[in-house]
Amino acid sequence: MRASRFALAAGLFLLVPASPAFAAPDLTVSATHAAPTFLRTTAPNTTVYAGTLMLTVTNGGADPTDGTPVTVTERLPTGLGSLINNPGFGAGPTTASGTGWTCTGTTTSTCTRSDALAAGASYPPITVNVTVANNAAASLANAPTVNGGGDASLATGADTIPTAVDACPNGFAAGQNVTFGPPTPVIDSGVVNPERADGCSLLDIIWNAAPADHASFVAHVDDATTAFGLTAPQRTAVHDAANQSAIGTASDHQIDNACTAGRIALTFDDGPSLYRPHTMQNMRDRYSPAVLFDVAVRSEANLDIAKFERDEGHVVLSHTYDHPHLNALSPALQVAEMAKAEDTFNRLGIPITFRAMRPPFFEANAATLANLAAMGYTSNTARIETTDYDPANTLAATRDAIVNQLRAGAIILLHDGPIDTPAGLNSSDASVQIIDAARARGFCMGTLDRKGNVVATRYVPRTTPIPPITNAVPYVPLAYPGTPPSPWKLVPQPLKIMVAHTQLNRGGTGTITLTASNVSDEPTDGSTITLSDRVPTGLTVTSIAGTGWTCTGTTTRNCTRVDILPPHSSFPPVTINVSVSATANFVLANAPTLTGHGGNVWVDTVSDPISVGVGAPGDVGGSVPATLALTLGGPATFAPFTPGISKSYTASTTANVTTTAADATLTVADLSTDHPGYLINGAFVLPQPLQGLGVVKTYTGPVSNDAVPVTFTQPIAATDALRTGAYAKTLTFTLSTTNP
Incomplete structure (x- = not known):
């Protein structure tokens, strides 16, 4: 028995398979x-x-x-x-x-x-x-x-x-062709500028010193190409290009390329302005390149100078179409703004040098930067600057503020004609003194690359005349007082604000009403439209609302919406309910504004001086006596009744009603005792009753001289016996009230 039990146990053991070892990922x-x-x-x-x-x-x-x-x-x-x-x-x-x-x-x-x-x-x-x-x-x-x-x-x-x-910071960018000039156009070797591991490119070594003469320059170029290990064909190509150039000859202006302190770049925003030809001449006089962040609306206004900038050899980049606050635009409108600028430059035959841009006002939050990058734009925000856009800023103040900030790789920002202030000439002339001061400190002038960094260039101006500004220069509404230099014009302004107010008395209440209108022939673009009112001291806002508007704020109330406003139409008004302080000034200056498309391109402001009165109680009045007046326009007369014919006859009159009561009722009744409700002719009575008796009209308030038509109907059957003569009845019209 024990052997049998052992065999059974062994059989159970064999039915359990052995588990394999687990081999995990590594x-x-x-x-x-x-x-x-x-x-x-x-x-x-x-x-x-x-x-x-x-x-x-x-x-x-x-x-x-x-x-x-x-x-x-x-x-x-x-x-x-x-x-x-x-x-x-x-x-x-x-x-x-x-x-x-x-x-x-x-x-x-x-x-x-x-x-x-x-x-x-x-x-x-x-x-x-x-x-x-x-x-x-x-x-x-x-x-x-x-x-x-x-x-x-x-x-x-x-x-x-x-x-x-980097042994050669702010040097010549690798990847561009090795070229030499003058003459213009430059001589292109066809060899791509190589760069060593230490950051120095072939052109950096070539231009590490100004050439003493043409022969020594060509020899220096040969030494550099050999040191860089160029192939024999490459060395020959670079040698031939250098030899064909006028570098080191009497006709060669010795442009600074060796920088003891480093290289800097000079940039101008908002062009082409009235002063842009003057700036271009300043750059020629100093043999200095410039980077021009242009607004397309100005480039299309004066195409000749816009084309000259590119042909002269300056770098032209986008500063948007019409200079809005990009953060204030939706992502779709940001795309539309940049696309409109780029399309305009392309249509004019002056495509931007590469897809780099400078956001107006340097306002570009993380979301805006991401959107610009998705469009392929590098955003240039690094710079040294001053308040040169302020018309009160002097040439010396602009020059000193910039010179005191100079450092290697600095990007200098100037405005030689801001799009929203009447300044510009001082900045254009300050640029000359900035260049001189920078060179005296060991800096030399460069340009910007696709990455937004300062790199070397060799600007050789042409001899063609600089075209003047001939057409009006576009401006957006000015942020500073003054008048731009002529010729100028305002960017089309579709928005208009209207303001009204009720009589306001100290200690009382009233309303201010704001209305936004589109006065143009085109619909608005769907950008945020903002009505703003910094309600004057002395008034306290108790409520603010307008259909379709979203209103926020405390001291300044802002109401916004983003729906499109058709041409020559208005949004529903915004009503501001206010209470008036008992000590409010007798005249309050209210200046609400209306903005759209980035908050600075479409702007309208209106001045609304509010006269504050002083209230004093004083009674004036009169009384109205209780009045119920009723007059009739005359008898109601039927046409002659024709015996033997079935017909309904009508007769009308007018009751003229005047009542001062809160309610009143006009009725007509037959109060006689001789066959009431029937017309009679002596001893004869019509067999069918007169119709039209009863309530004629009810009133729920006072009326004066209300003419009420009253119509009676008398049916006559073909078998009705009619007696010769007149059938009639005197009726009673009554105007009565229960609430005099």
């Missing part, structure tokens, strides 16, 4: 960097230096990941910063990105995905766009991590990134 992350050495600058140079990190996740295990999230975390080492929304550097909306990855964060980026990764395979790499600080250490340790996907451990990658100071 994730690792490798980190590399794009350039062998990341270049940086030194303070106070503010040039942006950037680099790219690459992260690759590999599954080194025997099994695929299990579909749970895989997370890569990149904490940038000190010395590196995140770079986003800069198409010039190829940076998108997030610091990190990669096919199939969802990445968030800036200084610390987190990228996740959940698709299975096969054993021995790698996910598509993650790219991390970074900036390099000017105080970054000579060696940076990057240590990204990865976990998840069924791998219980946290893996850390390692990448040592060397950094070095």
Whole structure:
């Protein structure tokens, strides 16, 4: 029996299979960097230096990941910063990105995905766009991590990134062709400007000193091409281009290219203005390039000078179409604004040099910057500036404020004709003194590249005449008092504000009414329209409302809406109910405004002086006696009755009613005792009753001389016996009341 039980037990054991060993995925992350050495600058140079990190996740295990999230975390080492929304550097909306990855964060980026990764395979790499600080250490340790996907451990990658100071900051950009001039047009070698690992390009070495003469310049070029290791055909091409140029000859103006202190760029906003030809002459006189952030509405107004800017060799970039506050526009209207500007430049035959722009007022929040970047625009906001747009600012004040801020890589901002103030000439002339002062301090003049950084250029002016301004220069409503130089015109203003107020007395109440209208032949564009009223001291707003308006604010009340206003029409008014202080001034200055399209392009302001009265009680009155007056227009007479014919006859009169009562009733009745309700002829009575008796009209309030028609009907049958003579009856009309 024991043997049998043992055999049964052994059989049960054999039915349980052995469990195989579990082989999990094994994730690792490798980190590399794009350039062998990341270049940086030194303070106070503010040039942006950037680099790219690459992260690759590999599954080194025997099994695929299990579909749970895989997370890569990149904490940038000190010395590196995140770079986003800069198409010039190829940076998108997030610091990190990669096919199939969802990445968030800036200084610390987190990228996740959940698709299975096969054993021995790698996910598509993650790219991390970074900036390099000017105080970054000579060696940076990057240590990204990865976990998840069924791998219980946290893996850390390692990448040592060397950094070095750029030996030629703000130099000639690599990637452009090596060219020489004068003469104009320049001689193009067809060889792309190479760059060494230390940041110096071939053109940087060529132009590290002014040429003594033409032969020595060509020899210097030959030495530089040899040192850079160019091929024999490349060296020959560069040599021939240098030799054909007039560099170092008597006709060559010796433009400064060797900078002991660094290179700077001079930029002008809001052109082409009336003073732009003057500025162009100043640039010619100083052999200085300029970067011109132009507004398209002004370029199309004076196309000759707009074309000259480009043909002369200056860099022309977009400053929008008509200078709105971009943050105040919806994303769709931002796109429309930039597209309208670009389309205008293209239509005029003066396409912008490249897709870089400067936001008006430098107002570009994170959302606006992301939208501009999605359009492919690098936004240029770095600059040194002063209040040169203020007409009260002097030439000396502009010059000194800029010169005191000079540093390598500085981008100088001037306005040689602001679009919203009457200033400009002082800034144009200050630029000459700024250039002279900068060169005396060891700086030389450069331009801007696609990334928004200062780079070298060699501007050689032409000899063609500078065209004058011939057409009116467009302006938006001025932010400062004064009159722009002629000829000028206002950008078309579709919006108009109207204001009205009731009589306001101290200690009393009243209303202010604001109405926005479109006085143009076109509908508005759907941008936010704002009615603003800084209600004067002495008035307290008790309520504010208007159909379709959203109103906010305390001291200044702002009412907004975004629906489109058709041509020659008005929005529903905004009513502001106010109480008046007992000590309010007797005259209050109210100046509400109406704005649209970015808040400064469409503007209307109206002055509404409010006369405040003083109230005193005083009775005046009169009395009305209780009155019920009733007159009749005459008898109601029927046409003669015809015997033997069935017919209904009508007769009418008019009752004229005057009543001061709160209610009244007009009635008509037969009060006789001889066959009441029937017409009689002596002893004879019509067989059918008179119709039309009873209530004629009721009143719910006083009336005067109300003419009430009263109609009677008398039916006659064909068999009715009629006696010769007149049938009649005296009726009683009554006007009565229960509430006199």
